Every structure is written in structure tokens, then in C-alpha cells.
Amino acid sequence: MKKSIFTQYNKIKRTLYRWLIVYCVLLGGSITVVYGTELRVDDLLDQQTFHTELLSRREFVGPFVQQALRYNPSLQAADAQFQAARASIKSAGVLPNPKLQLSHFIESIQTRTGPQEQAIMLQQAIPWPTKLSRKRDIAEAQAQALWHAAISEQFKVVDKVAKGVLDIAYLEKALEISQRHLSLLEQLVAVVKTRVESGGGLSQLLHLQVEVAQVEDRLAWQTAEVASQTSMLEALLGKEEGRKRLNLSWQVPPPLREDKSLWLRASVEQSPQIKMLEALEDSSDARLRLAKLVNLPDFSVGINRISTGEAINSDMPDSGKDPWAVVVGVSLPLWQGANQAKIREANFSRQAVSAKLKALELSIKAKTRSRIIALSDAEQRLSRYQSEILPLAKQAREIAESSYLTGKADILSVIDSDRALLNLQQKYWRAAADAWIARWQLTTLSGGLWLN
Known part of the structure; x- marks a missing residue:
């Protein structure tokens, strides 16, 4: 028997909450540095004497x-x-915006623990660390x-x-x-x-x-x-x-x-x-x-979860249990020219x-x-x-x-x-x-x- 839509929604929501914690940790460093950069520009504005304002008080031209x-x-x-x-x-x-991908199987893939109905993947690209600071x-x-x-x-x-x-x-x-x-x-x-x-x-x-x-x-x-x-x-x-x-x-x-x-x-x-x-x-x-x-390569990390229905044999161990996967990717800078x-x-x-x-x-x-x-x-x-x-x-x-x-x-x-x-x-x-x-x-x- 397939799970209800409400149950599937709760699974997706819990997945998003878990990934949000990981994402905030990764993004925290970037937020701190950007804030410091903005302060440096503000200091530049505060320290500079606007001579043009002083010239506005000069003689009849002012x-x-x-x-x-x-x-x-x-x-x-x-x-x-x-x-x-x-x-x-x-x-x-x-960091670039994370990517959320939802896949729904037109035909369920039957496994030992039940039919795989849909998959959800949340992925975050992570450039080589110093690339971000250079862009700043x-x-x-x-x-x-x-x-x-x-x-x-x-x-x-x-x-x-x-x-x-x-x-x-x-x-x-x-x-x-x-x-x-x-x-x-x-x-x-x-x-x-x-x-x-x-x-x-x-x-x-x-x-x-x-x-x-x-x-x-x-x-x-x-x-x-x-x-x-x-x-x-x-x-x-x-x-x-x-x-x-x-x-x-x-x-x-x-x-x-x-x-x-x-x-x-x-x-x-x-x-x-x-x-x-x-x-x-x-x-x-x-x-x-x-x-x-x-x-230098860029990386990506993500979490993949597959929603699984009840197995034909309901007594099967882990029947209907959703599998999880951690996804790690790396770019290959092959084109040297x-x-x-x-x-x-x-x-x-x-x-x-x-x-x-x-x-x-x-x-x-x-x-x-x-x-x-x-x-x-x-x-x-x-x-x-x-x-x-x-x-x-x-x-x-x-x-x-x-x-x-x-x-x-x-x-x-x-x-x-x-x-x-x-x-x-x-x-x-x-x-x-x-x-x-x-x-x-x-x-x-x-x-x-x-x-x-």
C-alpha cells in the first residue's frame, strides 16, 4: 500500500530542515567575510574628505x-x-544557491524493501575556497x-x-x-x-x-x-x-x-x-x-533520499524504509588550453x-x-x-x-x-x-x- 501524500510531504520537509542546518554552517563563513568587506568600503567613505563640499563655500562661484x-x-x-x-x-x-531536484518515477522500481516512487536531492556547489575571496x-x-x-x-x-x-x-x-x-x-x-x-x-x-x-x-x-x-x-x-x-x-x-x-x-x-x-x-x-x-577543482555536496513504498511482503525487514545517500562531486579542469x-x-x-x-x-x-x-x-x-x-x-x-x-x-x-x-x-x-x-x-x- 502506498504512503499517503501527507506522509511523503513530512518526509520532504524533514529532509529540507536537516539540509538547511548543513547549508547555514557552510554559508556562515561567507557571510562573515562579506560583512567585513562592506565595512571596509564604509570606512573608505567615512575617511575621505569631500573637498567638493568645501569648494561650494568658495567665493562667488561656491x-x-x-x-x-x-x-x-x-x-x-x-x-x-x-x-x-x-x-x-x-x-x-x-556560495551559489543550492539546487533542489525532485524526480518522480513513472514506473516504480521494485526493490527488496518496496517500490521506489520518487527521489529528492538537495545539492550545494562549493567552489575552491580561495575563489570566493578573490571574487569578493x-x-x-x-x-x-x-x-x-x-x-x-x-x-x-x-x-x-x-x-x-x-x-x-x-x-x-x-x-x-x-x-x-x-x-x-x-x-x-x-x-x-x-x-x-x-x-x-x-x-x-x-x-x-x-x-x-x-x-x-x-x-x-x-x-x-x-x-x-x-x-x-x-x-x-x-x-x-x-x-x-x-x-x-x-x-x-x-x-x-x-x-x-x-x-x-x-x-x-x-x-x-x-x-x-x-x-x-x-x-x-x-x-x-x-x-x-x-x-583547481570545484566541489559539490548533496543529500539524496528515495521515497519507497511498502514491500509486497510486508514482513520483509526494512519494508518501506527510505534509503539515504550522500552525494559528493568534483569538477575536472581538463582543458588546459x-x-x-x-x-x-x-x-x-x-x-x-x-x-x-x-x-x-x-x-x-x-x-x-x-x-x-x-x-x-x-x-x-x-x-x-x-x-x-x-x-x-x-x-x-x-x-x-x-x-x-x-x-x-x-x-x-x-x-x-x-x-x-x-x-x-x-x-x-x-x-x-x-x-x-x-x-x-x-x-x-x-x-x-x-x-x-
Whole structure:
């Protein structure tokens, strides 16, 4: 007589409970190590100083940096990628899910103790022990690399925002200078018209009106350019407010008191781009170590139980008793050609990352030196304009206007002196913006080092 379905269900349940105890023992070690790995990544997050947050408090650019760090979509994407990699650490380096297999015999196999009706097997794959730890190392290094990549993306956005704000600041200052220049020219037009009405030559008035039209054209272009640059900046900030101008209030940067060479050293020691490749190098090392384990076997253990019905002869010893079996398996890494190819692939990948790291270090050093040169050049231009060129240009303009009013010079001399002063004032503020931009670029290249 066959056993009832309820009896068979109880047998299966007891089997699962017994195997669950064995499985938890095997899995315990993996859970402990994964938890420790997650703690190491958390320590990395806690120990790192987020220089980008400090930069959000710097000068007039700081508020825009703060807004970009909060709302920029590319930064949100980079952070989500890191969080995904961080979450994957929990699933890396743990035992694979066990496999439950149920077999029901269409035709029962008759044995001495009764007919075999169905079989249930629970099996757990167990890779070579160090393979699991290597997988954890890979996942952890990958998460660290993506974290440094997220920080690197922050600095890239900060650099773009700073340059955008400073370019707009220069354009607004140039627009202000052009408006003052136009106002002076319009006053001069009134003087020249009076002279023309008194019998003076008309050609001077025409020259002046042409100059006024050119300044108005420059004003129109500068206004459109400010609106265009502001729109591009809002895209970086992650918010569309439809502003046409920022109306920034800013000053020429003060001279640096600290040594510029500090930026060069910090650009290699603190660069998140370099740290990202260093983490990828660690990941490549772990992948190479894992690949070298490909020639080692993996194992599997399991329990097999066969449900048996009552024997034809009910007096038969062990009639209806379910047999148990312990199943042990081992993989056979026979294909050495394929295994060696995996090792070579991992080795070349590791060499590629190392070469990229060296190339990046050279590139960052070159960019840092270039920006230091650009900063020094901008500071020298500021000094020349402030101490020599602008005072001379203002003096020449005053002399030209005075000479014109006394009849010793024509209107062309006044126009030329005004135009020269306008161009020099705009170049002065362009040098100021370039100096600020170079400082921000050096700060982002060096991982957030701000020099006063």
C-alpha cells in the first residue's frame, strides 16, 4: 500500500530542515567575510574628505558649485553606479544557491524493501575556497573604483561650472564697460552735433556715429552671449530657471601667498582619476589571481533520499524504509588550453590598466604644469595692466578729449583713445577671469587643494 501524500510531504520537509542546518554552517563563513568587506568600503567613505563640499563655500562661484553638486544629473548617475557596485559586494564571494531536484518515477522500481516512487536531492556547489575571496576582492575593488569615478565626475562638473560662471562674469563685466563707453560716446555726439550746427565739419559726426553703431553691435552680441552661456550653465546646475543674466559681483583675485608647486604634488597624490585607476589595478590583480585558480577543482555536496513504498511482503525487514545517500562531486579542469588562455587574458588586462595609470599620471602632471603657467601669465598680465598700461591709456584718453575740446585734435583721436581704453579694460578683466579659472582648474586637478 502506498504512503499517503501527507506522509511523503513530512518526509520532504524533514529532509529540507536537516539540509538547511548543513547549508547555514557552510554559508556562515561567507557571510562573515562579506560583512567585513562592506565595512571596509564604509570606512573608505567615512575617511575621505569631500573637498567638493568645501569648494561650494568658495567665493562667488561656491553657490553655483553647491547647486550643481545637489542637482546635476550626471553626478546622480555616477552615485547610483557606485551604490549598485557597493550593493553587489554582498552577492560576490558567497556560495551559489543550492539546487533542489525532485524526480518522480513513472514506473516504480521494485526493490527488496518496496517500490521506489520518487527521489529528492538537495545539492550545494562549493567552489575552491580561495575563489570566493578573490571574487569578493574584485567586487570591492570595483566598488572603490566607481566611488573614485563618482568623485572624479564631481570635480569635472565643478571645473565646468567654475569656468562657465567666470566666463559669464567676464562677459557681464565687458558688457558693463561697453555700456559706459556707449554712454560717453553719446555725450560726445551731443557736443559734435553742436559744433556741426555752428558750422563744423559733418565728417567728424559721421565717424562718431559709426563708432556708436559698432559699440551698439558689440553690446547686442555680448548680451546674446551672456544669455547663451547662462543657459549652458543652467544645464550643468541641473535646473532650468530661464535666467538671462547672473549679475555677478566679483573682484580681481588676490596674489597667491602659497607655493604653486603644491598643486603639482597634490595632483598625483590626491587625484580621484588616479585613485580610480589604482582601484581598477587592484581589481585586475584580483582577477589575475582568480584566473590562476582555474586549474583547481570545484566541489559539490548533496543529500539524496528515495521515497519507497511498502514491500509486497510486508514482513520483509526494512519494508518501506527510505534509503539515504550522500552525494559528493568534483569538477575536472581538463582543458588546459582554455584555462591558460584565461590566465593570459587576465594578465594582459592587468598590464593594460598599469599602462593607463602611468599615462594618466603623466597627463595630469602636464595639465597641472600647463595650468600653473597659465595662472602665472594671467597674474603677470593683471600686474602690467594695473600698474602700467591702464593708467597710460586713461591719461591718453584724457589728453585726447582735452585736445579736441580746445581744437587741437580731431574726433578720430578721441575715438581711437576711447576704443583703446575700452579694449584694455576688457583685457584686464579677461586676465582676471583667466586667473580665477586657472585656480579652479588647478584645484580640481589636485583633488580639491585650494591655495590662498
